[in-house]
Amino acid sequence: MLPSPFQFERPSTIADAVRAVGDSGDGMFYAGGTELLLAMKMRVIRADRLIDIKGIPGLDCIAVNDMNEIEIGARCTHKKIAGDSVIREHVPALASLCAEVANIRVRNVGTIGGNLCFGEPHADPPTMLAALKARLVLEGSKGTREIHAEDFIRSEMETVREPDELLRVIVFPRPAGPVTYRRFKHGERPSVNVAMAWSLNAGGSTIRSARVRVGALGSRPQPLTAVEDALRNVAVAEARRAIETALPAALDQLEVNADRHGGADYKRHLAGVLLLRNADEAIIAGGSWLK
Structure with missing residues (x-):
């Protein structure tokens, strides 16, 4: 199926692009187009004008x-x-x-x-x-x-x-400690993914703070606040144990959409497995982060 007819414009500045797209909702910015064009071909999205931003300098630095x-x-x-x-x-x-x-x-x-x-x-x-x-x-x-x-x-x-x-x-x-990422996917998209970023002390032996986010379970990434609290001021060597203690209650707080890729309990379990794998990688990386 082909998309509905549309106009194509190529502005050379951000200001021109903003003016071209307008605020009426009939224009859309276009860069790679890997998802936009597919949606337009399926008639899920309709745009009367596409504003090509590939010629605007500075957007790919x-x-x-x-x-x-x-x-x-x-x-x-x-x-x-x-x-x-x-x-x-x-x-x-x-x-x-x-x-x-x-x-x-x-x-x-x-x-x-x-x-x-x-x-x-x-x-x-x-x-x-x-x-x-x-x-x-x-x-x-x-x-x-x-x-x-x-x-x-x-x-x-x-x-x-x-x-x-x-x-x-x-x-x-710029990260002040190891950053890790794990996912479990079906096809080309993750059904569960987990990212973790640690901020370490000057010697690299203690976690000052941590940010843990779990995605693809609901409509947006979600924090594991209990795990973050458990990791604060903990020695890197003790991080896995701290996570294991806080993890069950933290996973229970996640909002999970059950779908063809699995039920809510299964996806929570996967999130926990992925987080512990993140932790194992971060522990290894943490020892040499600031050396």
């Missing part, structure tokens, strides 16, 4: 800024992120994640910004970015605003982005 934060342009493809030297040095788990997203076609042309804006609950990047305490910078007709990554997805296939807002860049602090 990756760098460490003056605040020691990592910036990833929203138009960066998964392949670019997977192979970038900055990401591989500072957040190798994110590079590995992007190297395994979906399939080779999606990795080559699909963008991290498009992945986030589509709001698909069974996606890899949102869970990792929530654990990294990332912020998403949006530019629209009313100006610029920042949204925390874990607040960006409102519900399944719905985000807080306004129709005329363009996601420009994703920003997060």
Whole structure:
């Protein structure tokens, strides 16, 4: 099936793109198009105008800024992120994640910004970015605003982005400890995924704080607050035991959608298994993180 007829525009600046898309809802930004075009062909989404942002400079840059934060342009493809030297040095788990997203076609042309804006609950990047305490910078007709990554997805296939807002860049602090990611997937999408980021003390022997996010169970990534509390100021060597103690109660608090990939109890069990595997990797990495 072909999509309904639409106009195609190629602005050269963000301001022109925002003006072109308008706020009427009949225009949409277009970058990789791996999910948008498929939805349009299936007539699930209709757009009278596509605003191609591939020609706008600066949207595909990756760098460490003056605040020691990592910036990833929203138009960066998964392949670019997977192979970038900055990401591989500072957040190798994110590079590995992007190297395994979906399939080779999606990795080559699909963008991290498009992945986030589509709001698909069974996606890899949102869970990792929530654990990294990332912020998403949006530019629209009313100006610029920042949204925390874990607040960006409102519900399944719905985000807080306004129709005329363009996601420009994703920003997060350079990790101060190991970052890990595990998933269990059916086909090309995760049915459960878990990301964890530790902040270590100066000697690398104690966890100052931890962020744990579980995704693909509901409409958006969810925190395991009890596990985070249990890891605060705990020795790296004792982390697995602390997690095992707090895990049962933490898993019970998760909102889980049972579907063809498994029931709620099964998915909670998978989340626990994945988290402990994250912990084993982080413990090994933690000992050498600041050496």
